[in-house]
Amino acid sequence: MKTYNTNNSDDIRIQFDLSNNLGFIPLYTKVFLDLQNGINPQSPTFTTPMHLADASIPLTSWFKHNKGLLIFETYISYKSLNTLTADVIMEKAKKLIFEYKIEDSNDGSEVFTSYDFGPAIIKSKELIFFKAYIDLI
Helix, strand or coil, rough: CEEECCCCCEEEEEEEEEEEECCEEEEEEEEEEEECCCCCCCCCCEECCCCCCHHHCEEEEEEECCCEEEEEEEEEECCCHHCCCHHHHHHHHHCCEEEEEEEECCCCCEECCCCCCEEEEEEEHHHHEEEEEECCC
């Protein structure tokens, strides 16, 4: 888990980019804001817009974070690589480049380039997913 110091700012905005896709088909990313109050969010706060085919989240508008936990879930398809073995697919997946950017309204910003969970295969749908957690303090 990563930590971002919001510098006592009430508002942040985020951006996510995935690159070096190595033949994978990027599908989408969902971002959840868990307020750590025992109620888990059912709907994502942000999702990759339908017109984008790269699983990115363009720079969002400012939003209140309430010192919650950002959870990024990124899904890619390995359907175009299904002739490769599972081990080779996983090794290629580990070479993807993730970039999570957070800005606060006090002119602070930070870029994180690692995920916390994954790659994990969902064989029935030929998907691989990754999760990243960023605690906002």
